[in-house]
Amino acid sequence: MIGRRLLLGGGAAALAGPLRAAMPARIVAVGGAVTECAFALGAGGHVIAVDSTSRFPAAARALPQIGYMRALAPEGLIALHPDLLLLSEEAGPPQAVAVLRAAGAPIRAIPEVPTGEGVAAKIRAVAAALDVDGAAVAEAVLADWRALDARVAALRPVRAIFVLSAARGAPVVSGGHTQAAAMLGACGAENAVTGFNGYRPLSAEAAARLAPEAVVIMDHVLAELGGVDALLGIPALAVTPVARSRRVLPIDGSYVLSFGPRAAQARRDLTRLLHPDATLPDLPARAWT
Template sequence: MRRRALLGLAATLPLAARAAERRLVTVGGAVTETVFALGAGSQVAAVDSTSLFPAPVRALPQVGYLRSLAPEGLISLNPDLLLLSDEAGPPQAIAVLRAAGAPVALIPDGAGAAAVPRKILAIAQALGLEGRPLAEAVADDWARLDAPVAALRPVRAIFVLSAARGAPLVSGRGTHADALLGAVGAENVLRDFTGYRPLSAEAAALLAPEAIVMMQHALAEAGGVDAVLRTTALAVTPAAAARRVMAVDGAYALGFGPRAAHARRDLAALLHPRANLPSLPARPWV
């Protein structure tokens, strides 16, 4: 009788109260950031290796890299919900999770102004939380920069994913890096292919980028700015002559999560140091 009464009480509890008891596993840096920004960070029991922010996630158990997940390890965590970026994989692992009846919510990944609130709202819906205030705040911050960035002279730029071995691997269309460059007053000069490709010296000389953008860890792995600018394909560029290499935090700049607007402003300020860009509000999730 007491058990039935307790079960009945549980069924009448507000959704937020029942949600607080959940164990979440989050995969994808932007997914994890958004869960914390929505106030559900205390429910996160484990994360993937791309989830580096906010700081408390670094103390949580890791489930590996988002593209090479082991379904058995995820199931063994006994999560109430697996919140996975749709970039997670391999596909066989997702299929195994679904076949095993694991509670999976795939969150569409994306880049650019429209993708950020869409991602936030999808995660909030999966959690049964109200996501509109967060989504609208991030969208408003992003919109504050639209007119000032549109007024800038576009800087001819390339995004170098890796320069540690051989020809630099650079970003074309359809990548988060391409969307980032377009959002910060830069022109990605590599628009004749999708995804990532090695860059030849001949192509680099012809395209003549004025700035090189890299992730901080990729720049360090390549040996620093001097080593990158000695690369045959990059040494012939105006960017090398001006030593214009901008290092960004990959999760911050490329995640297109709750910090997207602030990341946009920071890189725009690096590329356009004389620009009068508006300040953005201090946000607790940034």
């Protein structure tokens, strides 16, 4: 067993405990939160490639990319000769993952549950795959998440929608069983969209009935649409209270929606956007944030 040491990866220091001799030397990480976990646990120096959703820390962005996590190319991954292929369970398509398994790729699938407890379980799963002790990181992240619970529970829920895109003039919004809906609920918001899971276009009639008070949207999507005026000019949003209040809240999707080691900080920051008058506790400085 190698003695306790500290591995730095893009400024993310490990609180992971001792690294063992079995630490994989060539790791490919697929999924932004999975990559963040690997760096937070001190394995950043062993990661040789990541997918396009892996945007943090900066050292991850500098690594070779293998494409989008839901459109994996098995041949390219196999050609990297990884000792460990850390895959978010949302990675795909399923046929590509099946090909990788059939080829004997050293896959460890990491669960994605968008809750504080789910984040802690994700960190522990990555730690187990890396053969390190991840208890300290998992417990710290969960403690930070729980520190916000009472204050958030006391807030009046804001009726909000999350807009993923606005193809052909209709906003595509999040229903149930999405990371966006889970984070809205964790931040003192009520997802105004109900009745379906996943993402669907929103009609003007449905938008008028839902009457959202706020729109949460990824900052790069808002920029691509042409800004707040262009977004609120879409017929489905022009008939909502947001068109008058202009409560459009841009976020960094890789930060707020990934449910990785920075999940508590993301929860706090989105809660402050949704509830600017809320008093929230400061969170401790963490090496991985």
